[in-house]
Amino acid sequence: MTERDELIESIRSVQDDLTRLVAQDRSEPLLASTLTMQQLKVVIILSQEGSVSGQELSQRLRIGLGTVTGIVDRLVSQDLVHRFEDPADRRVRRVALTAKGERLISEFTDVGAARFRALLNRLDMDTLRDFDVIMRKIRAAIRESDDFSVAGYRPSESE
Secondary structure: OOHHHHHHHHHHHHHHHHHHHHHHHHOHHHHHOOOOHHHHHHHHHHHHHOEEEHHHHHHHHOOOHHHHHHHHHHHHHOOOEEEEEEOOEEEEEEEEEOHHHHHHHHHHHHOOHHHHHHHHHOOOHHHHHHHHHHHHHHHHHHHHOOOOOOOOOOOOOOO
16 A cells, blocks of 8 residues: 555545544434435525426436425425526426525534534644645545536535
């Protein structure tokens, strides 16, 4: 094993540990949620895309349009999403998160942020600067990689 391979394995191992620790903090809203897995997937897709058509949801989830309609109906009844006419094509109905749906996504993403910030506050300034540089390099590598577009994720330029 080369030194590069050993370093990559060490970093991967630490990342696994950190993921488990962070997941403990961040799983609380997911565990408290009454959403089904398919409903949660729809909410996540909408948080990433803004709005999508039923057909797009059907393709992304790899399920039939009728099933998507039922999932969206249940999310509408919970006031997490709303349907609206596509301004470019009145025949198409789009789905987007409501304010309540946006708050739910915020709960999922914001939980644990305070603890992570407190952890970062324990680091000295040199370490924080190094960490900032490394994280920016990782983000740049993600932007350049096709591996992350498969999962539907691309960091925005503002990230």
